[in-house]
Amino acid sequence: MLKEIFANQLLLGCPQAAVATLVALAVMLLARLREIHLERETVVALVRGIVQITAIGSILVALLRGPSWTSIILLGGMIAAAAKMSAGRSKGLPRSFQVSLWSIASGAGSVIALMTWAGVIDTRITSLVPIGSMLIANAMNTNSLVLNRFRSEVESHVGLIETGLALGADSRQTVTSYVQVSVQSSLIPAIDSLRSLGIVWIPGLMAGMLLSGARPIYAAIYQFVTISMIFSSSGLTALICSLLIRSSVFSPAEQLVLRPPQVSAPNVRSGG
Amino acid sequence: MTVDVRKGEVLVIVGPSGAGKSSFLRLLNRLDEPTGGTVRFEGRDYKEIPPPELRRRVGMVTQTAFLFPGTIADNLRFGPLQQGIELAAEPIEALLSQVGLGGRAGEGVAHLSGGEAQRVSLARALATKPAVLLLDEPTSALDADAKDEVERLILTVVRRNDLTCVMVSHDLAQAARVADQVMVMNKGRLAKIGKVSEVINAEGNLR
Numbered sequence: 001m002l003k004e005i006f007a008n009q010l011l012l013g014c015p016q017a018a019v020a021t022l023v024a025l026a027v028m029l030l031a032r033l034r035e036i037h038l039e040r041e042t043v044v045a046l047v048r049g050i051v052q053i054t055a056i057g058s059i060l061v062a063l064l065r066g067p068s069w070t071s072i073i074l075l076g077g078m079i080a081a082a083a084k085m086s087a088g089r090s091k092g093l094p095r096s097f098q099v100s101l102w103s104i105a106s107g108a109g110s111v112i113a114l115m116t117w118a119g120v121i122d123t124r125i126t127s128l129v130p131i132g133s134m135l136i137a138n139a140m141n142t143n144s145l146v147l148n149r150f151r152s153e154v155e156s157h158v159g160l161i162e163t164g165l166a167l168g169a170d171s172r173q174t175v176t177s178y179v180q181v182s183v184q185s186s187l188i189p190a191i192d193s194l195r196s197l198g199i200v201w202i203p204g205l206m207a208g209m210l211l212s213g214a215r216p217i218y219a220a221i222y223q224f225v226t227i228s229m230i231f232s233s234s235g236l237t238a239l240i241c242s243l244l245i246r247s248s249v250f251s252p253a254e255q256l257v258l259r260p261p262q263v264s265a266p267n268v269r270s271g272g
Numbered sequence: 273m274t275v276d277v278r279k280g281e282v283l284v285i286v287g288p289s290g291a292g293k294s295s296f297l298r299l300l301n302r303l304d305e306p307t308g309g310t311v312r313f314e315g316r317d318y319k320e321i322p323p324p325e326l327r328r329r330v331g332m333v334t335q336t337a338f339l340f341p342g343t344i345a346d347n348l349r350f351g352p353l354q355q356g357i358e359l360a361a362e363p364i365e366a367l368l369s370q371v372g373l374g375g376r377a378g379e380g381v382a383h384l385s386g387g388e389a390q391r392v393s394l395a396r397a398l399a400t401k402p403a404v405l406l407l408d409e410p411t412s413a414l415d416a417d418a419k420d421e422v423e424r425l426i427l428t429v430v431r432r433n434d435l436t437c438v439m440v441s442h443d444l445a446q447a448a449r450v451a452d453q454v455m456v457m458n459k460g461r462l463a464k465i466g467k468v469s470e471v472i473n474a475e476g477n478l479r
């Protein structure tokens with residue numbers, strides 16, 4: 001319907017964005033009716049999303065015409081931004097920015113480097129940046145899920161963890177099972193994407209390749225390649241994150257430093 | 273504050289809620305870090321001892337018995353396993369007999385009563401053969417019958433194993449029953465310390 005009214009692509013984009021925003025706001029209002037308050041976060045996320053993607057789109061137009069090495073700067077910037085956002089999701093967790101930066105940089109960065117070296121990802125900036133950004137974004141989501149789940153697992157098991165410490169256990173060992181649960185649950189989206197590929201969803205990259213004239217079978221195979229790479233970078237990020245977070249919640253004297261907000265540890269709650 | 277606890281002695285810390293009794297206890301096995309001062313264990317600054325090693329020598333029983341999922345025996349094996357020792361069935365049975373749970377090693381911990389769970393917690397602390405036992409209101413979450421039983425049991429176990437014991441209690445009568453020395457804390461400070469007769473009068477009130 002909108003296409004019939006707006007002939008120009010740029011003019012068409014604005015009402016399309018408006019319709020998509022209205023639907024998102026309607027969902028937010030529905031949630032509000034159920035007493036689930038997402039108003040502030042949703043509005044901020046929508047505004048940030050449109051501003052960021054438009055700004056980056058405009059910058060990309062200029063950068064995509066530049067030399068290949070600029071893609072390294074772009075991807076580096078994306079990793080830093082991803083680490084900052086992921087760390088923001090895990091407030092209260094000590095050193096969460098450093099943990100996120102190392103995890104995403106090594107997880108997504110190494111997969112991007114390896115795949116580019118192997119020729120799976122084209123070195124052209126128009127290929128490297130979009131595919132790299134997909135890997136970084138998914139690594140960020142996985143990292144956030146690991147941090148978030150780990151924090152809540154530790155906060156709910158302070159008593160058991162300190163009991164382990166009091167019995168002379170190595171601090172990292174007392175949280176091993178919580179680290180495992182966090183990593184496993186964080187990888188559910190990546191595994192599900194791989195499992196449901198082609199049945200539940202056909203991602204945009206494949207559609208884009210088809211539109212730009214690629215052979216359908218190659219477009220399909222390359223979509224599988226991309227989702228596999230996403231799984232690898234997410235998995236690697238989760239594993240590295242799991243190695244780093246287990247020591248981040250303890251002091252050098254092996255004392256648990258992460259506490260539930262407003263609530264003392266169960267074994268110190270009453271009494272003195 | 274300066275506090276000296278001798279080998280085999282039972283020190284009971286009493287005081288109102290928020291006095292800092294539990295916080296003080298947590299400093300003794302270094303679950304929390306002292307902001308100043310020195311804690312000496314067997315004459316040695318305890319910061320020279322790696323925390324896991326210190327904690328194996330200084331056992332702790334908390335108000336709530338946090339038992340690991342699994343069997344009673346699994347819980348007793350946990351501490352020694354940290355030192356690379358696989359506890360055999362015989363010493364497990366001996367420990368359980370000490371706390372009145374003989375023959376129940378293979379039982380799961382999920383359905384234990386509060387008193388039974390606290391007994392397992394005590395046996396688990398003893399399994400690492402500690403020299404010191406820290407007890408943070410070990411009977412306050414139990415009903416009256418279980419409370420008396422566990423208190424008697426603790427006293428027997430402490431005397432039999434010649435353990436040095438520091439216990440937090442909010443119950444002056446309990447302090448009078450079990451203590452060699454009583455320490456009164458108030459607002460994070462040491463208010464008084466001495467023998468039971470010096471701190472608690474015949475009516476069971478603070479002197």
